[in-house]
């Protein structure tokens with residue numbers, strides 16, 4: 001049975017539609033990420049699950065039961081917010097146990113669960129301090145401890161790491177996965193950080209402008225993007241997208257022709273006549289001084305050294321193409337071959353922007 005199910009759910013504020021006919025089924029115990037640009041409706045979805053926001057049309061089921069009109073307090077939910085929302089006048093221990101006290105749990109149960117949460121989150125020794133006496137990372141762990149003591153079915157996290165610096169975020173990501181593995185609750189995690197999405201998620205729901213763009217594993221979202229939006233949103237620098245044309249058996253780009261292997265010929269010809277966009281990730285763009293079986297000549301316009309790798313920029317018919325390679329091999333102004341790797345290509349319908357799919361040989 002699914003644990004959370006949105007069925008044709010829309011949400012409007014006044015006349016503005018924020019969520020557009022959402023159908024989304026989240027499995028019990030799953031770690032699902034809601035990812036998308038600012039304002040796409042991630043927090044609104046989380047708030048509808050928690051009952052802090054109403055549903056305009058459609059149905060929401062929690063553990064198989066219609067929950068549209070169930071009060072927030074009657075949904076078995078723990079939430080962690082971006083600003084942690086700790087009570088400043090309560091000690092850490094009091095903050096962590098607060099939800100249990102409100103629910104009138106027995107004193108020894110509260111004591112035991114609070115101790116366990118404080119241990120798990122490495123807060124031992126800080127029990128008597130107040131939130132203002134903690135670092136950002138410690139406060140974030142208190143917010144997590146306060147949520148896990150509730151042992152709720154649903155664990156909702158709204159950008160819980162966004163106030164931490166990059167190093168702490170890396171540690172906290174592992175911490176979150178560890179906690180999920182310990183308790184196995186259904187975990188819904190809102191972020192606009194693609195690294196967090198890729199590393200924490202078992203599945204990612206990628207949204208844009210209130211529409212679900214793709215729901216799949218991090219691997220498939222990265223390697224088999226459903227459309228150009230998904231392809232460009234995930235990955236940094238983002239996927240190169242070039243406007244190309246097929247002429248007979250040849251792919252035409254930058255006035256040059258490359259005969260593609262048979263597997264792509266079939267796939268592309270099924271979709272002919274609608275304009276074609278070709279995608280390739282920067283790490284799969286290989287430049288060389290030697291011509292390969294599928295090559296076009298390009299001129300390097302710009303070189304950027306990132307320390308552990310180097311970005312080479314070129315243009316094809318006015319569209320930018322970036323290559324990320326391990327070594328600083330080529331100079332600005334140099335002509336090189338772009339040796340195209342057919343198994344690393346993506347093709348999209350130029351009108352709908354949807355992926356045309358992949359040859360059977362690559363699936």
Ligand SMILES: Nc1ncnc2c1ncn2[C@@H]1O[C@H](COP(=O)(O)OP(=O)(O)OP(=O)(O)O)[C@@H](O)[C@H]1O
Nearest residue numbers: 013018036037038039040041042043044045191192
């Ligand atoms: N109570 C409200 N009244 C009117 N508009 C709202 C309300 N809450 C949210 N919105 C609007 O709904 C849209 C989606 O907001 P939401 O907070 O869900 O986005 P988000 O994807 O979580 O964004 P962010 O990553 O910036 O937090 C935004 O345009 C926002 O301005």
